[in-house]
Amino acid sequence: MKDAFLAVDAGNTKTWAGVTTADGELLGLARGGVGDIYAPAGPEAAKSVVLGLVGDVLDSAGLQSSDIRHAAFRLAGVDWPVDGEFWEAALPFGSFSVKNDGFALIRCGRLDGQGISVVLGTGAALAGRGPVKEWALSWWLQHPLGGAGLVSEALRAVYLAELGLGESTKLGAVLPPLFGASTPEEMLETTTRRGNTVSFASLAAHAPSVLALIDDDPVVAGLVETQTERLADYIETLARTCGLTDPVTVVVGGGLVREPEAPLFTALRRTCSRRELVLDLQHTHDPALLGALLDAIAEGGADPTEIARTRLTQKLK
Known part of the structure; x- marks a missing residue:
């Protein structure tokens, strides 16, 4: 056998x-x-x-x-x-x-197992393997990332807008019904009161509804841009720490970026290009x-x- x-x-x-x-x-x-x-x-x-x-x-x-x-x-x-x-x-x-x-x-990008992986799903998991060391950054990610992180930040944007501390956003009308609420204030109570059933998975389930507004709502576009800037920071850190040399293979996949045209992957490619990172940035199904x-x-x-x-x-x- x-x-x-x-x-x-x-x-x-x-x-x-x-x-x-x-x-x-x-x-x-x-x-x-x-x-x-x-x-x-x-x-x-x-x-x-x-x-x-x-x-x-x-x-x-x-x-x-x-x-x-x-x-x-x-x-x-x-x-x-x-x-x-x-x-x-x-x-x-x-x-x-x-x-x-x-x-x-990582091996979905290079069979020798060298490079960086960016998994964007319910949350985010990043890891690198190079000639110096291998290192997982998942536990370092204090910033809200992935689907759950995006929706968490979208909720915050709604509440800041309600307080007059942030830009007006269409999220204020889109998100409350998804959480069984009719107003932002009711949504805040629903998602934070004792015994609430909000989880990373339930938050991430609403990420497509947030991303659907990216072309029509500057607040959503800003949330996506912020997430990709943070991802680019972590990619640079992993490449340097693991001893990877240019061009660094970075393979990106997960439920939040199912297609190469997914808004978050497109934005990440744009961010890395603007920062002149020398990468072989690959999308994987x-x-x-x-x-x-x-x-x-x-x-x-x-x-x-x-x-x-x-x-x-x-x-x-």
Whole structure:
């Protein structure tokens, strides 16, 4: 039997697990819920999701954990050594790695695993790998980024406008109904009172409605511009810290930038160009699980090839 490699990509909205051979034959695939140990449900719930999916994908492939040559876990919430230790104690494999989910997309840009990934989904995850070091910046991101960050800032813009401290914005009419409210004041109470059900995922779900106003509302355009300026700052920091040389490969993907024409990706390209950053800025449709599977192959001692990537891409569409 060919060597098998397993990968898990866990986020704040969904988690994917897959098993592949080194030449890109997808042996099993499973999908589940939130796998972030920092999510409201807590670490035990995240562990249950991840381990459940591992069991499901091994069953679908007709394999045991002992059949896996190497496993790569790319998990939201792996921010500190203690987080890695939590997972290392729970995972039933002899050879595996645990890293922040920000690393998952890097091999979607370059098969050698060098470069920077920018994952924009419910939140944002950024990571870089170069000749000097690899580094995940996700836990540094104090600024609101990704879909949840964009909507959080949009809510703030509405409240500032109501107070006469910010520009008037169409968001004041668009956002309240999305939160079951009729006025900005009612929306503020709905989203902040005790027992409210607002989460990162529920905020991010309204990001498309905010982005739809980008051409008609200067406030929204400004929010997008601010997010891309912050992303460009982090890209520069990662490139410098990881020892990456120009042109730096930066691969961008995630639910908030599904298409190359997505407003946030277009704005990021414009920002990086204006700042004269020397980048190979790539948009990818590929799911982060693809990069995680390629990581598993590489870390397991096999060379991921273009043929393997192509085969996996076709199966994961």
